[in-house]
Amino acid sequence: MATGEFELIRHYFCRGPGAFGAPLGIGDDCALVAPPTSKHLAMSMDTLVADVHFPQHADPELIGERALRVNLSDLAAMGASPLWFTLGLTIPKAESRWLEGFSKGLFNVAHEYDCALIGGDTTRGPLNICIQVHGVVSGSNALLRGNAAVGDIVFVTGTLGDGAAAVAIIKQEFEVGKSAFDYFMSRFYRPEPKVREGKLLCGIARAAIDVSDGLLADLGHICEVSGVGAVVNVEQLPISEPLQKLAEPAQSRNWALSGGDDYQLCFTVPRAKLDRLELLLHQGKLQATAIGEIVRGKGVTCLRDGEAFPVVRPGYQHFGNDRA
Amino acid sequence: MATGEFELIRHYFCRGPGAFGAPLGIGDDCALVAPPTSKHLAMSMDTLVADVHFPQHADPELIGERALRVNLSDLAAMGASPLWFTLGLTIPKAESRWLEGFSKGLFNVAHEYDCALIGGDTTRGPLNICIQVHGVVSGSNALLRGNAAVGDIVFVTGTLGDGAAAVAIIKQEFEVGKSAFDYFMSRFYRPEPKVREGKLLCGIARAAIDVSDGLLADLGHICEVSGVGAVVNVEQLPISEPLQKLAEPAQSRNWALSGGDDYQLCFTVPRAKLDRLELLLHQGKLQATAIGEIVRGKGVTCLRDGEAFPVVRPGYQHFGNDRA
Known part of the structure; x- marks a missing residue:
């Protein structure tokens, strides 16, 4: 099992749909994106906390699904089309069974809505999932x-x-x-x-x-x-x-x-x-x-x-x- | 003291430097931004967990300073100029003394680096600070x-x-x-x-x-x-x-x-x-x-x-x- 942060990121999170307008893969200091010109970028961040927004011991695949779905809902409410998301994942320990389920649920939704994971951070601590979604919308239509x-x-x-x-x-x-x-x-x-x-x-x-x-x-x-x-x-x-x-x-x-x-x-x-x-x-x-x-x-x-x-x-x- | 999430956001976080190219203030479903054309947008997310990245009972003003500073460091490493940041703040309870100190430290740094808070989320749970910074860089120069x-x-x-x-x-x-x-x-x-x-x-x-x-x-x-x-x-x-x-x-x-x-x-x-x-x-x-x-x-x-x-x-x- 991958125990280091970098192996963990590579193993569970370097996949999913290809990123439109994001020339740099996951793993540099920043993600680099080229937003479509003449449109606005809509960005929303939502945090899900264990035992506040979902039960701590829920099926990790369902936690992954829910985490991205509720975030995409904010893009929907602006009339924006999803492009990319970033993931700030805080977990008590790097358990492969949990990470496998969580990333599966997450990427199911990423594929369904054609929204690519382009960066983020993993840390150790009480389970907390912070996602930022980015979408595109014509400013006057938002x-x-x-x-x-x-x-x-x-x-x-x-x-x-x-x-x-x-x-x-x-x-x-x-x-x-x-x-x-x-x-x-x-x-x-x-x-x-x-x-x-x-x-x-x-x-x-x-x-x-x-x-x-x-x-x-x-x-x-x-x-x-x-x-x-x-x-x-x-x-x-x-x-x-x-x-x-x-x-x-x-x-x-x-x-x-x-x-x-x-x-x-x-x-x-x-x-x-x-x-x-x-x-x-x-x-x-x-x-x-x-x-x-x-x-x-x-x-x-x-x-x-x-x-x-x-x-x-x-x-x-x-x-x-x-x-x- | 403001106890509701919305009053809390308004009271402590609706201030700071004005946002360049961000036509919509904090508080809608998404932040809307108009990135400078012909440049790339660099984005980086870093999570700080209490007692992992800083002592839980440290001076909240210092926690706020550190949280934004370490995030801006990722933009620096790409050669990018800071524009905006978002804040996913998870706190055990809404204590006005803590929030006042934290937001003071955060906005000190936001002013120093001319980086505007444009959105985020506040939730209840073990102290966790997830920040995403956004900057601009000419793609070929990154x-x-x-x-x-x-x-x-x-x-x-x-x-x-x-x-x-x-x-x-x-x-x-x-x-x-x-x-x-x-x-x-x-x-x-x-x-x-x-x-x-x-x-x-x-x-x-x-x-x-x-x-x-x-x-x-x-x-x-x-x-x-x-x-x-x-x-x-x-x-x-x-x-x-x-x-x-x-x-x-x-x-x-x-x-x-x-x-x-x-x-x-x-x-x-x-x-x-x-x-x-x-x-x-x-x-x-x-x-x-x-x-x-x-x-x-x-x-x-x-x-x-x-x-x-x-x-x-x-x-x-x-x-x-x-x-x-």
């Missing part, structure tokens, strides 16, 4: 948080709440059968970064964010930065069939509103562009549901049949509460 | 590890061994007076990334690396990637006066050869360009010492008065041995 305007319709891709349900299952707060277990574990460890959707929404959506901290928290960020408010009609929240089977409607709605880890896109569309969005929905190129509207004011208000809907807890903040 | 050629003279900037001596002092293996203590702590926590020197060496040096893991290990990387060997004359190793006072010559030399944490540049210069280097040395624009030569073969050989010089231990590898 989906920003701060562009929402009064009258925009608020949409969300896919369904919400599965991520929070998965966390409850991991914490053994719910007992489920094997097929439901597999479904929710896949939703937690293998969320689908909406890269294709983000690119389609460039030029249509005005503001966008990925739902990582919970819909209310994330839509709240759009509202705060855009200087607007939002109304969400809870009966319109898209809930998956497995989640409808797992939990009472009140619980599902609360998870959909406040649970994190869904990695769907929440975006706002001006009314003048609704026909372009509807064409994409009709063509099956995008799956999204209208859930509310941008309004004057501040913060996110939830309505159910036109009445105020009380929400059980605010969105996930790393230092605000404990999570699996 | 100082790579793999370009050394037989006959090149090997140089090193500044002096070597102070970093390892500082670690020994932190580990209380040496007792020193206050002025020596202050000197070595400054060398450990406030190493000077050789950014100016790296830029001057573009077009003169053939290969370069920063001495973070120890001269023998780092020059060994140059040799391995370049397919050459190197001879180092130990009597030519530049040792600082405080280190000469602190330790016996044999100890100082071993630290200079094998200790890490010096963050000097080790570089090789073809004989045809020695006059250009000597002009820089003569003008006082650069301080560097010739310590050996690139030769046919493999690995680094140490000589003292022409005889083989035995080295006590190999360079620092994260998983190979324990370090403060």
Whole structure:
């Protein structure tokens, strides 16, 4: 087994898809890249900590999958196309079984999204995975948080709440059968970064964010930065069939509103562009549901049949509460 | 005190030097940057783990200084000019005193090297600081590890061994007076990334690396990637006066050869360009010492008065041995 840092890097991490515009392989002081001209480079860094963002003893292949997927989700939320990523990996010891699984999961996702590992650092310490993803987007098309305007319709891709349900299952707060277990574990460890959707929404959506901290928290960020408010009609929240089977409607709605880890896109569309969005929905190129509207004011208000809907807890903040 | 992640980011990290070519402030899903055209972007990520790379209870301002300085050293080793950095900060809890000190140290260095914080992530967990620095370099000028050629003279900037001596002092293996203590702590926590020197060496040096893991290990990387060997004359190793006072010559030399944490540049210069280097040395624009030569073969050989010089231990590898 490779015990030195350099053998370890070579053995487990010098592979994966070829890097576009990166003339230098892994292993020099820096990675060198030639970003496409006349475009902007979008960069996002996300850290995953053992027993905060995933259970320490989870299958390392799933940890690798999740680590890159949640990072790519931030590129998706800007409408950017992935190009490269870097990996800052801190591990308690260099165990070949763990590294093999982790790198397998990581490169599965790297291949799927054509995103090449171009550099990073490995160190010894409590398990911590810091990834930075880099993508390209035409500057004027980038989906920003701060562009929402009064009258925009608020949409969300896919369904919400599965991520929070998965966390409850991991914490053994719910007992489920094997097929439901597999479904929710896949939703937690293998969320689908909406890269294709983000690119389609460039030029249509005005503001966008990925739902990582919970819909209310994330839509709240759009509202705060855009200087607007939002109304969400809870009966319109898209809930998956497995989640409808797992939990009472009140619980599902609360998870959909406040649970994190869904990695769907929440975006706002001006009314003048609704026909372009509807064409994409009709063509099956995008799956999204209208859930509310941008309004004057501040913060996110939830309505159910036109009445105020009380929400059980605010969105996930790393230092605000404990999570699996 | 700000307890939520977002208030924390705003309070402690939304400041520092203005970002060149970064149209979007901190706080969106991604940072957006417009890299200078016709140049390459150099990117490097380094992770610092508490009690591996610095003592957990060290002064947070010094931790912040060191974290950014050691990262900038990788840009220096490519001859790149710093532009932006991102910060993945994992902390056990959001303590305002710690964050205030840490961010103060970080921004001191950011201002000194005109490198703007453009994004990142804060999470809860065992203290871990992952920084990615981004700089710009003309692709054909970048100082790579793999370009050394037989006959090149090997140089090193500044002096070597102070970093390892500082670690020994932190580990209380040496007792020193206050002025020596202050000197070595400054060398450990406030190493000077050789950014100016790296830029001057573009077009003169053939290969370069920063001495973070120890001269023998780092020059060994140059040799391995370049397919050459190197001879180092130990009597030519530049040792600082405080280190000469602190330790016996044999100890100082071993630290200079094998200790890490010096963050000097080790570089090789073809004989045809020695006059250009000597002009820089003569003008006082650069301080560097010739310590050996690139030769046919493999690995680094140490000589003292022409005889083989035995080295006590190999360079620092994260998983190979324990370090403060």
